[in-house]
Amino acid sequence: MIRRVGERLVIATHNEGKLREISALLEPFGIACTGAAELDLPEPEETGVTFIDNAELKARTAADLSGLPALADDSGLCVEALGGMPGVFSARWAEAREGNRDFALAMERVWEQVEACGPQVSRDAHFVCALAIAWPNDGQTESFEGRVDGQLVWPPRGGQGFGYDPMFLPEGHEQTFGEMDPDAKHAISHRARAFRKLVAELE
Ligand code: IMP
Numbered sequence: 001m002i003r004r005v006g007e008r009l010v011i012a013t014h015n016e017g018k019l020r021e022i023s024a025l026l027e028p029f030g031i032a033c034t035g036a037a038e039l040d041l042p043e044p045e046e047t048g049v050t051f052i053d054n055a056e057l058k059a060r061t062a063a064d065l066s067g068l069p070a071l072a073d074d075s076g077l078c079v080e081a082l083g084g085m086p087g088v089f090s091a092r093w094a095e096a097r098e099g100n101r102d103f104a105l106a107m108e109r110v111w112e113q114v115e116a117c118g119p120q121v122s123r124d125a126h127f128v129c130a131l132a133i134a135w136p137n138d139g140q141t142e143s144f145e146g147r148v149d150g151q152l153v154w155p156p157r158g159g160q161g162f163g164y165d166p167m168f169l170p171e172g173h174e175q176t177f178g179e180m181d182p183d184a185k186h187a188i189s190h191r192a193r194a195f196r197k198l199v200a201e202l203e
Pocket of ligand 1: 094
């Protein structure tokens, strides 16, 4: 059982979709969530070398500035042939001109680099999601990690999901995350697995 979170938790994200999803998940535990934007908290630069580093950095910044416990996440795609890249740089690989993100371009970048490794190279990849809760004042943090293994496919398949979903075929399935019904993806995803670990501790 992790240390008491209390009745209010800051969610260290400026992404409204993430805030809604996380709030719904924590509501049954009597925890009310407040987004970082509502408290005017800055978005720290993600300088960590691991997902946990980045999640802890975001949670710690929000906890220290708000004086409340804070939860943050960080996630990405790790490709075996590329030594785990794009990893913590998954969002950055999608950066196109004028600060827009283009995941068709990001998927092409990944595939080009995998192809450049030769025809026999492994297509194995996994998604990771790290969650961190930081408490204000005493520097304590708790972290949880979820992972889903699979293989890269080319060309990308499916118009559901987001990011790298269309090129990721989860192990034991015939549809990519991009083809799967969102509920089916959410049942097995890295994010769901990390949240299950966190919620088990809250219980
Ligand atoms: P962040 O955790 O919001 O920093 O997101 C990191 C990046 O990882 C996203 O912009 C996506 O590119 C990628 N990513 C994380 N989770 C998923 C997923 O479930 N599907 C596809 N791409 C993902």
